[in-house]
Amino acid sequence: MSSKTQPRVDYDSIASQYDTQPYRQKTVDPELDAFLAQRRSAKPITILDVGCGTGNQLVANWTVYPATWMVGVDRFHGMLRQARPKAPAIAWVQADGTALPFQEQAFDFVTCQYALHHMPNKTAMVQAVFRVLRPGGRFVLVNICPHAMPDWLYYEYFPPAYGLDLQDFWPPETIRHAMEHCGFHNVQMALVHHCYTQDLRAFLATVRRRDTCSQLIALSDEDYEAGVRRLKGEVQGATGPCHRPDHVCMMTIHGEKW
Numbered sequence: 001m002s003s004k005t006q007p008r009v010d011y012d013s014i015a016s017q018y019d020t021q022p023y024r025q026k027t028v029d030p031e032l033d034a035f036l037a038q039r040r041s042a043k044p045i046t047i048l049d050v051g052c053g054t055g056n057q058l059v060a061n062w063t064v065y066p067a068t069w070m071v072g073v074d075r076f077h078g079m080l081r082q083a084r085p086k087a088p089a090i091a092w093v094q095a096d097g098t099a100l101p102f103q104e105q106a107f108d109f110v111t112c113q114y115a116l117h118h119m120p121n122k123t124a125m126v127q128a129v130f131r132v133l134r135p136g137g138r139f140v141l142v143n144i145c146p147h148a149m150p151d152w153l154y155y156e157y158f159p160p161a162y163g164l165d166l167q168d169f170w171p172p173e174t175i176r177h178a179m180e181h182c183g184f185h186n187v188q189m190a191l192v193h194h195c196y197t198q199d200l201r202a203f204l205a206t207v208r209r210r211d212t213c214s215q216l217i218a219l220s221d222e223d224y225e226a227g228v229r230r231l232k233g234e235v236q237g238a239t240g241p242c243h244r245p246d247h248v249c250m251m252t253i254h255g256e257k258w
Helices: 015-020 030-038 056-064 077-086 122-132 153-157 159-168 172-182 200-207 221-237
Strands: 046-050 069-074 091-094 107-113 133-144 185-199 243-256
Touching (some): 030 107, 107 122, 153 159, 172 243
Parallel strands (some): 046 069
């Protein structure tokens, strides 16, 4: 666990450029699709996204399920300022994920995507989610799993990022234990490995924009620049195709409140 008391990134400082980064477009959440397919009640559901950022996931969900009541929570005002114009019908609330400002049992479905590692007190966040979730509701957490992907090229070229991530990201079993300890039932975990070939020239262009991922932002300037120099040297020294295998492990964990 990390001893830090602040998140690794000040997203207010990059909020205006956040949606211009790669991979920010979203489609409807398949976990929400699955939950609704299994749900027996015909009543509209309430959905909470903790650490919603600029709101792209909620907006994608709302375009398919406009009859639901959706709330996005983020601690950074700048991110919510980007989210609000996209879907005024969604409630955008500035709050800390560890102290959700809602009544008990207010939501049927709570999601947290790529945000848990930014929260210093992860146990408090899981407890807060359990409190606001209704019986019969579901909590879904999605993130990368650094513990299962030490060969990720970000870690290869920026080794200190791996150490930082091992501090900030809980292992899957730790998340499972925390959820069960808080009272979640039927906690299930899935790890999906994506192996592919990375074009190092394209990768260099990506990492030169440091705000593309929190792994780069969290580094010291010295460690970041050292990684860019190494990558640039390999690309410039290549006489032909410049490719390397790469690997990302995606983690999805969900639990029910009975």
